[in-house]
Amino acid sequence: MWRKVAYGGRQPGYDDNYTDETFLEEMVMNANVVKRDLLKVMIDSVSISHYLCIVALVVSTWTLTLNLDIDETTLLKLDVGLLLVGFSVLLLTTCPFSLKLLTKPPGALNNPKLTSNISLNASIVASVLVASRLPSRLHVFAIMLFSLQVFLFAPLITFCVKKYHFRLHLLFSFALMIVTLSVTYHLHRMFFILLLALLVFISIVCPFWLIRIQEYKFEINGPWDEAKLCFDITE
Numbered sequence: 001m002w003r004k005v006a007y008g009g010r011q012p013g014y015d016d017n018y019t020d021e022t023f024l025e026e027m028v029m030n031a032n033v034v035k036r037d038l039l040k041v042m043i044d045s046v047s048i049s050h051y052l053c054i055v056a057l058v059v060s061t062w063t064l065t066l067n068l069d070i071d072e073t074t075l076l077k078l079d080v081g082l083l084l085v086g087f088s089v090l091l092l093t094t095c096p097f098s099l100k101l102l103t104k105p106p107g108a109l110n111n112p113k114l115t116s117n118i119s120l121n122a123s124i125v126a127s128v129l130v131a132s133r134l135p136s137r138l139h140v141f142a143i144m145l146f147s148l149q150v151f152l153f154a155p156l157i158t159f160c161v162k163k164y165h166f167r168l169h170l171l172f173s174f175a176l177m178i179v180t181l182s183v184t185y186h187l188h189r190m191f192f193i194l195l196l197a198l199l200v201f202i203s204i205v206c207p208f209w210l211i212r213i214q215e216y217k218f219e220i221n222g223p224w225d226e227a228k229l230c231f232d233i234t235e
Helices: 038-044 046-066 072-093 098-103 117-131 137-164 166-187 189-214
Strands: none
Touching: 038 046, 038 189, 046 072, 046 117, 046 137, 046 166, 046 189, 072 137, 117 137, 137 166, 166 189
């Protein structure tokens, strides 16, 4: 008599790939498919738009500085303002990870390989290249301080605000989008159109596509699946 066994080799009288009529009774369709809500996906995409706006603001500041539209005094005032706002946010949110995050980037807490340092190093290299074209030492100091504040502390501030109050994070992100679009509009119209198109694509088009694609997802589970461990092998 044939019986289903996970291990034990070929059973006499039956082919190795033999199955009886009960084989498909345990088939389950779409057991692990997660139904996603369009609004929830759009809200989650705000974080991506948030960082895109930060990059756009940095590039705009670099461009204005290289064109000498912003002098070193104004840039230093901007640096001081960013420092005050950043530390105020940290104090208001009372983020329990603040001290740890001051010495480690947010991605490093869950990533022992510190792969997030790649983007940080690239941004610092870009800042040095921009600073090398400035006319005075004070200009160089101001732009490097600005870049370090944005690339080092902006992820920390965003992380703490999001942990403290998600609605505040959304409000802050939308305000950042408005400011960024305003700055890019006065800087260069084509840059403004490109940024606006990217924000619409990331925040509206991509979530809509994801929801539509979910309708065509079809998953089949059954006794033919690989066995899954019910315990952690690292224990």
